[in-house]
Amino acid sequence: MAVTETSLDQLLKPGAAKGARGSRRDNRRDVLLAAAARHFRERGYSGAVLRDIAEEAGMLAGSIYYYFPSKEDLFVAVHAEGVRRISAAVDAAAAVAGDPWGQLEAAMGAHLESLLEGGDFAQVVIRDMPTDVARSPLVALRDGYEDKFRALVDALPLPTGVDRGTLRLMLLGALNWTRAWYRPEGDPPARIAEKFVGYLRMAM
Amino acid sequence: MAVTETSLDQLLKPGAAKGARGSRRDNRRDVLLAAAARHFRERGYSGAVLRDIAEEAGMLAGSIYYYFPSKEDLFVAVHAEGVRRISAAVDAAAAVAGDPWGQLEAAMGAHLESLLEGGDFAQVVIRDMPTDVARSPLVALRDGYEDKFRALVDALPLPTGVDRGTLRLMLLGALNWTRAWYRPEGDPPARIAEKFVGYLRMAM
DNA sequence: TAGATAACCTAACAAATGTTTGTTTTTTTT
DNA sequence: AAAAAAAACAAACATTTGTTAGGTTATCTA
Numbered sequence A, B: 001m002a003v004t005e006t007s008l009d010q011l012l013k014p015g016a017a018k019g020a021r022g023s024r025r026d027n028r029r030d031v032l033l034a035a036a037a038r039h040f041r042e043r044g045y046s047g048a049v050l051r052d053i054a055e056e057a058g059m060l061a062g063s064i065y066y067y068f069p070s071k072e073d074l075f076v077a078v079h080a081e082g083v084r085r086i087s088a089a090v091d092a093a094a095a096v097a098g099d100p101w102g103q104l105e106a107a108m109g110a111h112l113e114s115l116l117e118g119g120d121f122a123q124v125v126i127r128d129m130p131t132d133v134a135r136s137p138l139v140a141l142r143d144g145y146e147d148k149f150r151a152l153v154d155a156l157p158l159p160t161g162v163d164r165g166t167l168r169l170m171l172l173g174a175l176n177w178t179r180a181w182y183r184p185e186g187d188p189p190a191r192i193a194e195k196f197v198g199y200l201r202m203a204m
Numbered sequence C: 001t002a003g004a005t006a007a008c009c010t011a012a013c014a015a016a017t018g019t020t021t022g023t024t025t026t027t028t029t030t
Numbered sequence D: 001a002a003a004a005a006a007a008a009c010a011a012a013c014a015t016t017t018g019t020t021a022g023g024t025t026a027t028c029t030a
Helices: A008-012 A014-018 A025-043 A050-056 A061-067 A071-095 A100-117 A120-125 A135-154 A164-180 A189-201 B008-012 B014-018 B024-043 B050-056 B061-067 B071-095 B100-117 B120-125 B135-154 B164-180 B189-201
Strands: none
Touching: A025 A050, A025 A061, A025 A071, A025 A120, A050 A061, A071 A100, A071 A120, A071 A135, A100 A120, A100 A135, A100 A164, A100 A189, A135 A164, A164 A189, A164 B164, A164 B189, A189 B164, A189 B189, B024 B050, B024 B061, B024 B071, B024 B120, B050 B061, B071 B100, B071 B120, B071 B135, B100 B120, B100 B135, B100 B164, B100 B189, B135 B164, B164 B189
16 A cells, blocks of 8 residues: 655666666566556556556566565556656757747647657556555656746746746646547647647737 | 446436436435545546445445446446536536637636536546446547537637647647646636636637 | 575465345335 | 335355465576
């Protein structure tokens, strides 16, 4: 029930603490994490079954406990990895030069790209939060990520009096909800982001 | 596993088929539905436990099966009732006269109001969809609801070439995601809707 | 090469959980 | 009031599921 108290760095790379010689161990761990991500994305936290995750990772259910002390810890690790990936993609996109609107659009495009086609880890992040216990370390991660969008929105040349906080939440909400209606045959992520920004750009 | 094949009307008002004498049975059924809504909202579908739902409704777990043939059918009923309530609130709000922008703003405000402060039924609608089995009747309901917003967005005086479909999805997504950050101490639902519309209104 | 450690497997436990069956109480109908 | 139907109980069943304990094989170190 209670998430084991470990630092987030150790959570992401537990082998690093003992020196960088994690030869065999990290491989299987990554396979396990990927399998867990797939199931958590499809079924949600309480819907995912450890036996199925283990099977997909090529091991038995009990073996999971060699890597993670509980199901919740496994979930937190997947979630953290998801935030890390989205964060990295957005950082890379926002690094390229451009006017504030262009930078925001690029960041939104990267966010969408990770979310919609970046695999299972990213999608787990915007799925349900399980119990309250795992909540605290996870919202900390997410809040840190949202700070990047805060900076991007703050840089926009907007009329005075515009509530930039609500604007940021509106944009992030619209982005995250695309999961519900996105179809690969339709607009690609970058085009969606372009349209979203377009609706606002001319106005201000 | 398989949802019992009943019409959606019967699903909402099963007593109505035998004549409109829904006296006692509907009361207990409504209590049960309300309890189920609360738990499905808090824990999600697979996280909710029938024994807890039954206890809150003042009965035992087995008694649920007098009203619903399975857990999934119970969930579908809650979901359907949620859509019905949101739909009714939005209909009432959009009925008042006003220019297209004002009508859209009113509808969005009503949608948010139901979603954020309208109780458990509405929130279940925007929580996770469980298995694929229950999916078909539910997305039909949801799609029917979204048609109302389609009409509202189509009525907006926008420049030619604007993709109204994506605009509609962006707005609905932003609205639905507010659940993640809404706080009662902050802006009320109507104010949030006003700001959302305001970001676009001046632009077009 | 011997020993230690990492990386699993096997098997089972114990609790949780959706569901069923038969019975009893309550309400309605005749 | 008697019979019939509705509404609910009580108790168990059959899985499912997270978790644990001890054994076994591969890998690395000294």
